[in-house]
Amino acid sequence: MIIANPCYEEMINAPSRTFRARVELLDGSTILDTFDFKGALKEFNISKAGDNNKFFGYGICQKLEMKLLDKDRLITSIEKGLGLEVVVGVGCEYLYPYPVFYVDEVTRDENTNELTVVAYDLLNEASKHKVSELSIHKKDYDIRAFIAACAELLGIPFQKDGVHNFEALDDMYYGGANFDGNETIRDALNAVAEATQTIYYINHDWELTFKRLDVAGDPVLTIDKSKYFTLSRKTPKYLGKLVSTTELEDDLFVDTMYAANGTTQYIRSNAFWEGNSDIGDLMAAAVESV
Numbered sequence: 001m002i003i004a005n006p007c008y009e010e011m012i013n014a015p016s017r018t019f020r021a022r023v024e025l026l027d028g029s030t031i032l033d034t035f036d037f038k039g040a041l042k043e044f045n046i047s048k049a050g051d052n053n054k055f056f057g058y059g060i061c062q063k064l065e066m067k068l069l070d071k072d073r074l075i076t077s078i079e080k081g082l083g084l085e086v087v088v089g090v091g092c093e094y095l096y097p098y099p100v101f102y103v104d105e106v107t108r109d110e111n112t113n114e115l116t117v118v119a120y121d122l123l124n125e126a127s128k129h130k131v132s133e134l135s136i137h138k139k140d141y142d143i144r145a146f147i148a149a150c151a152e153l154l155g156i157p158f159q160k161d162g163v164h165n166f167e168a169l170d171d172m173y174y175g176g177a178n179f180d181g182n183e184t185i186r187d188a189l190n191a192v193a194e195a196t197q198t199i200y201y202i203n204h205d206w207e208l209t210f211k212r213l214d215v216a217g218d219p220v221l222t223i224d225k226s227k228y229f230t231l232s233r234k235t236p237k238y239l240g241k242l243v244s245t246t247e248l249e250d251d252l253f254v255d256t257m258y259a260a261n262g263t264t265q266y267i268r269s270n271a272f273w274e275g276n277s278d279i280g281d282l283m284a285a286a287v288e289s290v
Contacts, residue, residue, distance in 0.1 A: 010090075020089030023066055025082060026100065033077050035068060040075060042067040042114065044086065046098060050199070054265050055213065055239050055290050057194030059186065060201040061123035064101040068115040070108075075115060078106050084119050099202040121202045122154050123186065129153055131188050132181030140174045143192055143272065150185050150192075151208040159207035177271040188271070195272040195282075197289045213290065238262050239290055242283050244273075254284045 022036035023044060035041040044066040051058035064084060068075060083100040101119035108115050131137060134149045141149070144160075151158035179188065193200050198210040240262015243253040256262055273279055 022087050022089075023064075024085045024087060025077060026085055027082055032082070033075075035066070040068040040070055042069050046086065053263070055263075056197045056199055056286075057190055057265075057268070058199055059123050059126075059189055059193065060199065062098065062101070062121045062201070064098075064117075064119045066117045066119070068117065069113065070115050071113050073113060078103060078115070078117055080104065080106070084117070097204050099204060099206050122156060122206075123189075123202060126150070126154060126186040126189060127184050129185045130181060131179045131183045131185065133185075136176070137179070137181060138176050140172060141176065142170055142172050143195065144170070146173075146177070146188075147192055147208065147210070150189060153185060154208065156202065157205075157207045159203060159205075159209040171272075173272070178274040179271045183271070190268070191270045191272055194267060194270055197286050239265060239287060241265075242267065242287050244279060244283060252280050252283060254280065254287050256287055 020036075021041075021044075022034055023041060024031050025033040025035070044064060047063050047065075048060045049063060050060040064086065066084065080103050082103050084103060085096060085100050086098050088095050088097055099121045101121055102125070103117060103119045104124070105118040106115060133153060134146075135152065136145060136149045148158045177191075189200055192198075193210060196210065196212070198212045200208065200210045203209045239256060241253055241255050241264040243251060243264060244267040245251050267273070267283070273282060276282060
């Protein structure tokens, strides 16, 4: 997620660009160690895992893979569950553009004494918790309160500013949505994102954030080939058909005017839509919104 920080814009427009980077090892908010390229840090890579063939209804979990050269075997502080935060220096300013990554695996190459550390942001933990653990399970709530309860369970805030205009957030579910409690929090958040036509992720302020992609909205930052790199032109993707299927093959679908060429997205079994007699209207509104 690119942050339109003046420091970034200055870097992109500059004829010469210099990066400095380090990775901080955290126990809560306490810095235990710092790895940089003058020391043990060899490289790091951040990738995003998400469902790229959909327009909404999925979360982006970020993965950090870091390699450290530890010839003298002095690095013993990296343990599973500790946090790693990537710091990028641009100009005279240091930026924290990513959420905290939590160590999942540490392996050592016995021949080269290279450590490989794999860490994920908190969305990885969302797959390990159940809906039954939520404080509002089986209670009356709207979707906004459900998101807040999921964020509370994960130990992070809910970024409310990005979703205040989504009408679906105000629909009440008396006795709770159609969850049996065994669904993972990750699956439940996918259902929220599908019902609200959004994607979700954890932002650099460690907040659970939902965003609706809006081609007509104002861009956060525009990069073209004259400023940075050569861009390849690809055929635009747009939603042509939205389909809901059931085991009884009671299929419902709605089309856009470009249905012949657009991409089809299938709605999963969604606890926030099941039981609604107006699911066709909900699907039509979803297509219109994106």
